[in-house]
Amino acid sequence: MVLMFLLTPLYAYNPTADLTAYYEESSDTTICDATTFGIQSAGYPVACKIGTLHIERPSNDHEMYGLRLQRSGKWNNGNEYTLISTETINWQKQFGAQVVAKITRGSQPAVVQPINWSSGKDEFVSPTTLLGISDLPVHVDFYLGIRNIQNARQAEGVGFQFQGVGGHNVGDFQVISRRRVPKNQWEYIYYDEVVPIGSITNPVPFYSVNYNKDSSYFINGVGSDRRIYANLSIEETFPSGRFDLLQLVDASRLAIATARFTLSGYESTNSYGVSLVFNDLRGSNFPSFAMKHEDTEAYIPFDLYLGTETVVKGVPVVWNNLSYGSSNLKELSVGGISLSDAQNKVSGLYSDTISVHITPLDTNIVVQ
Incomplete structure (x- = not known):
């Protein structure tokens, strides 16, 4: 009897999401005139780019209503932040600043609005508005608008940091939409649903780089790309993944492959983590994994192990202490x-x- 064991290429997704979002922090924080970005209507003469949020609908299976941010962390309750400059500009070294969003819905004209609701629930689309074809995709460019600097030339060569913020500068955010279900024949009930950003449903930071006072990073320049790319490869022990089943029944376990995580991109001495979910795609109803005969409906259940840990079908397995490079093996x-x-x-x-679904446990990890 021969067993072929196959692991499909990894991918990460949210199987229940009707909207998906992607966020990319800008590594270029150069201060420009607000007219350069087309956000002068917000009332800030100069600004720098924070990042870009892109929201789309992969299918039209369900109706979704409204779209907003839910801010948390050091989001300042809607008040302006204070930036400290390394040099005096216009007789001062402290400047008010606020997050400004430039929102484009489908083919509609862009709308510019400050992100400063005291509740932290900043709306992109009214909560009772059905998201139609003309509303998607939604593209949001976030900027940091700065007061009392007349033009970008005045800020040339000057670095800026946040005063007394702590944590993630300008806070964290989630994207929220809503579903509608009938309450009775006349009324509906709406309930919130988090739109995953990549594969993450927890709040993500606008800035992952620390621009707080006394850090080594300053706004107003081109920073390094701090994203770390994670790739999982499966290196099979047996040719074509096949082995004789008798090799297995005579031993408690049989090593069939090596899982290798490679971290590339921004080189850091920090350690990182991911969550892995293994699922059986052969259609068996066994609680464990099971092999299926090539011609009949015969199945043979088996246990799967990652390192010393037993893998339970559909239950996350955490792989911590991943380091830069390709030496992460199990x-x-x-x-x-x-x-x-x-x-x-x-x-x-x-x-x-077997499919492997990967969820990063750190916001600057990108799964490839």
């Missing part, structure tokens, strides 16, 4: 097959297909 092995169970099955080729 053995993939199988076991839990009884000889009597295998002998009672139809002989032939059995195989299983």
